[in-house]
Amino acid sequence: MKKIIILSAALFFSVVSKGEDVNENVGYKFTVIKDNPITPVKNQSSSGTCWSFSAVGFLESEILRSGKGEFDLSEMYIVRRNYADKAQKYVRLGGFLNFAQGGSFADVIETIDEYGVLPDNEMKGLNYGETVHKHNELEAVLSGYLKGVIANTNKRLTTAWYAGFNGILDAYLGKIPESFIYEGKSYTPQSFAEWLGLKSDNYLSFTSFTHYPFYAKFAIEVPDNWRWSESYNLPLDEMMSVIDNAIENGYTVAWATDVSETGFSRQGIAVVPDEEAPENIGTDQAHWLGLRATEKVNKLKERVESGPVKEPVVTQEMRQTGYDNYETTDDHGMQIYGIAKDQNGAKYYMVKNSWGDTGNYSGIWYASEAFVRLKTISFVVNKNALPKDIEKKIGK
Numbered sequence: 001m002k003k004i005i006i007l008s009a010a011l012f013f014s015v016v017s018k019g020e021d022v023n024e025n026v027g028y029k030f031t032v033i034k035d036n037p038i039t040p041v042k043n044q045s046s047s048g049t050c051w052s053f054s055a056v057g058f059l060e061s062e063i064l065r066s067g068k069g070e071f072d073l074s075e076m077y078i079v080r081r082n083y084a085d086k087a088q089k090y091v092r093l094g095g096f097l098n099f100a101q102g103g104s105f106a107d108v109i110e111t112i113d114e115y116g117v118l119p120d121n122e123m124k125g126l127n128y129g130e131t132v133h134k135h136n137e138l139e140a141v142l143s144g145y146l147k148g149v150i151a152n153t154n155k156r157l158t159t160a161w162y163a164g165f166n167g168i169l170d171a172y173l174g175k176i177p178e179s180f181i182y183e184g185k186s187y188t189p190q191s192f193a194e195w196l197g198l199k200s201d202n203y204l205s206f207t208s209f210t211h212y213p214f215y216a217k218f219a220i221e222v223p224d225n226w227r228w229s230e231s232y233n234l235p236l237d238e239m240m241s242v243i244d245n246a247i248e249n250g251y252t253v254a255w256a257t258d259v260s261e262t263g264f265s266r267q268g269i270a271v272v273p274d275e276e277a278p279e280n281i282g283t284d285q286a287h288w289l290g291l292r293a294t295e296k297v298n299k300l301k302e303r304v305e306s307g308p309v310k311e312p313v314v315t316q317e318m319r320q321t322g323y324d325n326y327e328t329t330d331d332h333g334m335q336i337y338g339i340a341k342d343q344n345g346a347k348y349y350m351v352k353n354s355w356g357d358t359g360n361y362s363g364i365w366y367a368s369e370a371f372v373r374l375k376t377i378s379f380v381v382n383k384n385a386l387p388k389d390i391e392k393k394i395g396k
Helices: 009-015 050-066 075-092 136-151 161-173 189-196 236-248 285-289 293-306 316-324 369-375 388-394
Strands: 030-035 180-182 185-187 203-207 217-219 230-233 253-257 332-341 347-352 364-368 376-382
Touching: 030 347, 050 075, 050 253, 050 332, 050 376, 075 136, 075 161, 136 161, 185 189, 203 236, 236 253, 236 332, 236 369, 236 376, 236 388, 253 369, 316 369, 332 364, 347 369, 364 369, 369 376
Parallel strands: 203 230
Antiparallel strands: 030 332, 180 185, 203 376, 217 230, 253 332, 253 376, 332 347, 347 364
């Protein structure tokens, strides 16, 4: 999250065009099987707003797929709207709600109809003397303000607290325009979204856990799901079939996952290294067992970056155990847009990140099938991307 880049779509697709091998010098050699159009990689920088960047990127791909062309939508407009919504819920609950920079895809997708969208140049959200997003002060100021409000030393809330909160947002991120001009025509954020063909009921969220019934909806218990929004629960193999069907039919996927793992490399690789496999730890197992935990992690990271690793067969039970033990957490959102294979024929998903031009693939990650099976918290797809059998099972 260090710097902003502008990466043109034309340049990107000339590098990773279908069927072409890429980046042979880092131990991995990928062949693109299917890639769908995406907009340029952006940089969330020092802000916990991946949920907005990834979901907005997903919507930008939806617009591309519809034939309307390439649009650069404002992530910070969505952030500003959600801070205001979150503040009201936080105060109503007396502070018993996660109030932080994080959020979920529902904060973007479920608010399209009510709040619409803006072009990025209408709200860049950089009114505080910086050229890149830095939200630590903003979060501290907003949190401190709300703590003062719910302390409620007057024994009742004033009529001014919400206006004061929005004043802070206006100062940092900018005021919300009632209307704006785009290519000579006046729009509101709502009419702009309608013109672009963006509607919240076009999209569905999915997950796969065993503590709720399959084919029903439930609110995933992660702190950033402060809206308590629901996802359809599918068996693991069927969850993966939705992702595959979407990619194969020209759709992309907004993907919530866990990047705090040993196998998630800053060089653009996401895998699940099998710590028991001799291929990964070497033949001197006695030496491996004698290493400290941090030494094992470092060696596995080195192994991951050197080339393809042996991965376990990920089961439904493994997913659930990781979630229940806080090993799998909801800490990052990205966009899956394609499928590739490595030099051994293993399947990977092509993922657009929001950390700028970083890693070996200019802001793109290759996530193994095992990683996606194990570490997916939830994802959003266009409802038209569902396999027919899944539509029937969830009643769509």
